[in-house]
Amino acid sequence: MRNVILGKTGIKVKAMGFGAMYLPRVSEQESDVIIERALEIGINYFDTASAYQDSEEKLGRVLSRRDNDFVITSRSIACKTSFDAFKKEFEQSFDRLGIKTIDFYGFHAVNMKRELETVMGDPLNFLKEQKGKGRIRHIAITGHNHVTMTEAIKTGEFEMAMFPFNVIEREPLDSLLDTANSLGVATSIMKPLAGGVIESKALSLRFFFDYPVGVVTPGMASVKELEDNFNVFEKMQHLSQAEVRKLQEEVSVLGKEFCRRCSYCMPCEKGIMIPFVHMIHMKCYGKPMDDDVAYTLGLAERMISALENCSECGKCVEKCPYNIPTPERVKELLDILKK
Ligand code: SF4
Ligand code: SF4
Structure with a gap:
């Protein structure tokens, strides 16, 4: 190497x-x-x-x-x-x-x-x-x-x-x-x-x-x-050119709502760590429960009370350059954490 x-x-x-x-x-x-x-x-x-x-x-x-x-x-x-x-x-x-x-x-x-x-x-x-x-x-x-x-x-x-x-x-x-x-x-x-x-x-x-x-x-x-x-x-x-195209196709779907963890949306007045919400959501939502998902959800358990406080004020969406729908993601993450 x-x-x-x-x-x-x-x-x-x-x-x-x-x-x-x-x-x-x-x-x-x-x-x-x-x-x-x-x-x-x-x-x-x-x-x-x-x-x-x-x-x-x-x-x-x-x-x-x-x-x-x-x-x-x-x-x-x-x-x-x-x-x-x-x-x-x-x-x-x-x-x-x-x-x-x-x-x-x-x-x-x-x-x-x-x-x-x-x-x-x-x-x-x-x-x-x-x-x-x-x-x-x-x-x-x-x-x-x-x-x-x-x-x-x-x-x-x-x-x-x-x-x-x-x-x-x-x-x-x-x-x-x-x-x-x-x-x-x-x-x-x-x-x-x-x-x-x-x-x-x-x-x-x-x-x-x-x-x-x-x-x-x-x-x-x-x-x-x-x-x-x-x-x-x-x-x-x-x-190769063909491999670049393959990779671009794969990420074109992911890229649209991919949180860049830039923190422009922060701070959230309800104490929600928004980039962390997206990281956990991305790894767990709609995925089958395996060791990796279980481990990630374990890390997120302590976030439940903060997530429950989300007022859906939408300030985070206004500040996000990528218009990522954080309040929706908060709800979805809360659902899987409660399950
Ligand atoms: S919508 Fe929820 S996560 Fe976004 S700033 Fe408001 S309280 Fe925080
Ligand atoms: S939700 Fe948007 S503003 Fe907040 S960290 Fe992710 S990409 Fe940045």
């Missing part, structure tokens, strides 16, 4: 990284096997976050025993709560991972302008201090809104930006990717399979071979998924 250089940091990693957000779905033993296999086949970039339940601990079980032959990114979303909560999660990441230095540490889900303003104050100064002490090597930022991410990159404070980019969510092509590449900011691609909604997984991954992206990090929770994805990157076949 070819290597990619992570922007100005000069760090070289395999073009496919390991997204660890789904590791909480498997046991510690299964997770050990998957991570060991990833290392064995040459994967050397791992992406996790405090918010991904026990993902950091599971990576730490294997990686903390290694001789620094990998690159790891983690991050905290806790700035949305308070600076103290952020500092606590920062320390927690070291405890969970069991390592002394984290290569990239960043701010998680910085979607709105005001959230960017928040992280640019004390939290950023704190990470700079930690970098000075050698506890982290580089500062990163992640978010779902390509405009906010572009603004973040332009500040010159971040060495890596992580954002969704896939055959449905092509907004990073407007200017985000070019801006990052021109300023030497590493890019890490999240949701390369659009959150798992695209059936033609290999084609969706091959889509990236035509774009100047950094490391692509599909979320994986089995050796089979890992090896299937690895083989796609190993062969590195560009899409």
Whole structure:
């Protein structure tokens, strides 16, 4: 598999990284096997976050025993709560991972302008201090809104930006990717399979071979998924015209009401996490009940009381650039959760 250089940091990693957000779905033993296999086949970039339940601990079980032959990114979303909560999660990441230095540490889900303003104050100064002490090597930022991410990159404070980019969510092509590449900011691609909604997984991954992206990090929770994805990157076949058409046909239906998680509709005065509603709805509504659906619904159970409070005010629909019918989706999700 070819290597990619992570922007100005000069760090070289395999073009496919390991997204660890789904590791909480498997046991510690299964997770050990998957991570060991990833290392064995040459994967050397791992992406996790405090918010991904026990993902950091599971990576730490294997990686903390290694001789620094990998690159790891983690991050905290806790700035949305308070600076103290952020500092606590920062320390927690070291405890969970069991390592002394984290290569990239960043701010998680910085979607709105005001959230960017928040992280640019004390939290950023704190990470700079930690970098000075050698506890982290580089500062990163992640978010779902390509405009906010572009603004973040332009500040010159971040060495890596992580954002969704896939055959449905092509907004990073407007200017985000070019801006990052021109300023030497590493890019890490999240949701390369659009959150798992695209059936033609290999084609969706091959889509990236035509774009100047950094490391692509599909979320994986089995050796089979890992090896299937690895083989796609190993062969590195560009899409033919016919394959591009096939992929476009498949996503043309999905794309119409596909939530980009940009958060323009937020905040909801009833406390509903709208992008999360759409993510769960997309994975579960009208789908047969299998382990994946059951797991996703389990994550959403605590949302029931907030969903019941939806007043159908429609403000979220007015603010959404894609006119996504959120109140309808809220009702549908509530129905399946109650069942
Ligand atoms: S319609 Fe429901 S989800 Fe949308 S803003 Fe109003 S209360 Fe929130
Ligand atoms: S519902 Fe619309 S505005 Fe809200 S996150 Fe999704 S795409 Fe963005």
